Amino acid sequence: MSIQFLGMIGHRLASETIPASGPLFNKQYIADFARAHEQAGFDRVLVGYWSDQPDGFLVTAHAAANTSTLKFLLAHRPGFVSPTLAARKLATLDQLTDGRLAVHIISGGSDVEQRRDGDFLNKTQRYERTDDFLSVLRQSLTSDQPYDHQGDYFQTEQAFSSIKPVQGLPIYFGGSSPEAIKVAARHADVFALWGEPLAGAAETVRTVRAEAARQGRKIGFNISFRPIVAATEKEAWEKAEHIREIARRKLQESGHDFGLPKPQSVGAERLLAAANEGDRLDRSLWTGIAKLVSGGYNSTALVGTPDQVSDALLKYYDLGIESVLIRGFDPLNDVVEYGKELIPLTREKVAARKVARSA
Helix, strand or coil, X not given: CCCEEEEEECCCCCCCCCCCCCCCCCHHHHHHHHHHHHHHCCCEEEECCCCCCCCHHHHHHHHHXXXXXXXXXXXXXXXXXXXXXXXXXXXXXXXXXXXXXXXXXXXXXXXXXXXXXXXXXXXXXXXXXXXXXXXXXXHHHHCCCCEEEECCCCEEEEECCCCCCCCCCCEEEECCCHHHHHHXXXXXXXXXXXXXXXXXXXXHHHHHHHHHHHCCCCCEEEEEECCEECCCHHHHHHHHXXXXXXXXXXXXXXXCCCCCCCCCCHHHHHHHHHHXXXXXXXXXXXXXXXXXXXXXXXXXXXXXXXXXXXXHHHHHHCCCCCEEEECCCCHHHHHHHHHHHHHHHHHHHHHHHHHHHHC
């Protein structure tokens, strides 16, 4: 399989180094951001979920209306919308986008964040609920007959959705705890990792793949990085240090926590553990921002020339991770930059490897 590139779109310009500007729901920025990804050669973009931000369903619908081939990955937290209704909403959005939708299920790694939306379950209960949610969701998306469901969190009688996705709806799943891995093995098409060092990523791939095999299933993998590229390696590392200093000052001045801390997130624990090993790992992996935000989200970077960063991506590809999410610290401009060299160069290298292996 060729490598897949995912990006991430926001609803206004903002990052660790750029203060938020413009209206909170900036329709023009959403459209421009989505089109930039499409023109740069991205396959799909993630639309995130936050307890205090605009609704991702509508952000996705607007972005899709301003693109023609770009696909979307909509983040969704179970528990706030019933799974039967969620299935109809997702299927409707998939029809609206002509089959360009996938869903990224996030159970939640912070009690504080969950309670903002009225969810007072603990972490173990959230994963149990997600398991139940996905069982109902899948049936509504695929069943051609009404069905009953009796679970611990959701019960239905003669549930049925007349509207279905165009060609199925891929399910991505995030979470690194044992509970998360079990749910992913049962339900997910793609397991999403944050940008760990190679050894940790390889361990996760083996663990998830084995658990999926026990369920009689196969599963794909996606990993997230924040590439920092420049014409020379020296310039790229100087750029990384500049980004760290700006982000450090911004954190101090604004008090913005960028989503940290997440004390119940095993993924955050793993990123912070990697950051504590050092700033530079596996030659190109940089943990400077991950350390600043205590591993609170996908914050590790691959640093170097486009050639060096593409080589680093290929090492993860060789682990069986055939999908990568990349986003920059200068969100829109970095998308354009990735499309000039990093994305096409990486695709060329993957294609060349496939030819060489088949020869």
